[in-house]
Amino acid sequence: MIVIPARNEAPRIGGVVAGLRALYPDVPIVVVENGSADRTAHEAALAGARVLHSARGYARALRTGFIHALRSGAPWIVQMDGDGQHPPASVAPLREALATADLVVGSRFVAEPGYAVPTDRRVAIHALGRWASVCAGQPLRDVTSGYRAWRPDALAMMVADYPEDVADANVLVRAVKRGLVVREMAVPMAERSGGVSMHTPASGFRFALRMAVLTGWEAVREQQSVRIAPGSFDGSGA
Ligand SMILES: Nc1nc2c(ncn2[C@@H]2O[C@H](COP(=O)(O)OP(=O)(O)OP(=O)(O)O)[C@@H](O)[C@H]2O)c(=O)[nH]1
Ligand SMILES: [Mg+2]
Numbered sequence: 001m002i003v004i005p006a007r008n009e010a011p012r013i014g015g016v017v018a019g020l021r022a023l024y025p026d027v028p029i030v031v032v033e034n035g036s037a038d039r040t041a042h043e044a045a046l047a048g049a050r051v052l053h054s055a056r057g058y059a060r061a062l063r064t065g066f067i068h069a070l071r072s073g074a075p076w077i078v079q080m081d082g083d084g085q086h087p088p089a090s091v092a093p094l095r096e097a098l099a100t101a102d103l104v105v106g107s108r109f110v111a112e113p114g115y116a117v118p119t120d121r122r123v124a125i126h127a128l129g130r131w132a133s134v135c136a137g138q139p140l141r142d143v144t145s146g147y148r149a150w151r152p153d154a155l156a157m158m159v160a161d162y163p164e165d166v167a168d169a170n171v172l173v174r175a176v177k178r179g180l181v182v183r184e185m186a187v188p189m190a191e192r193s194g195g196v197s198m199h200t201p202a203s204g205f206r207f208a209l210r211m212a213v214l215t216g217w218e219a220v221r222e223q224q225s226v227r228i229a230p231g232s233f234d235g236s237g238a
């Protein structure tokens with residue numbers, strides 16, 4: 001199943017869904033919308049997607065889509081953006097890479113990304129990637145990529161307490177800490193083809209700082225939950 005969070009993407013979402021349907025006619029596509037001031041939901045449905053409505057925000061929209069996918073018994077789940085940045089052709093290789101991973105991240109930084117990622121973003125993503133790598137204990141590069149493929153059993157381990165607010169690098173660190181095999185693979189990406197990004201330069205800076213704190217917290221939190229996990233006490237009182 002393909003899960004696409006979308007807000008105010010009416011001019012783009014139809015093309016994204018149509019592109020996916022042309023390549024994968026049998027794969028259900030779910031667009032999760034909230035708070036759009038335009039006809040995003042209408043265009044998505046017209047192009048053949050099932051439209052779900054969620055609580056506010058990107059992370060909550062994803063969670064709504066994930067729960068739907070798991071309840072539907074989807075054999076794999078790919079999350080991607082609805083603004084045309086993620087090429088539909090990469091769904092197949094991402095899904096195939098699940099043969100050797102629980103979570104596969106489509107990465108702009110394993111090979112050339114295919115477009116000039118603005119310098120401020122590139123610097124922020126690289127810095128966040130380094131920090132997330134330290135927190136996770138394994139190399140992670142494109143930690144803000146929203147193009148990801150999940151095995152359902154792995155997603156089931158994450159969805160119950162999936163972050164409600166922001167979900168990027170923190171999710172990757174949590175996944176690694178929970179023992180999931182997280183891999184990155186090169187995916188060409190495009191520039192947003194219009195509309196408004198959820199990140200302005202100012203909000204992007206605040207987001208990066210916040211994400212850095214949350215990502216560090218994941219490392220500490222998961223460490224603690226391992227320490228106090230049931231069964232880890234031997235009852236001897238020693
Ligand atoms: N349902 C829902 N979708 C959202 C929300 N915010 C962003 N999205 C969608 O999430 C996807 C990613 O958002 P973008 O604004 O493209 O974020 P980005 O790719 O990091 O930023 P750009 O590179 O500037 O495009 C897009 O499909 C958005 O429409 C939201 O509050 N609710
Ligand atoms: Mg985008």
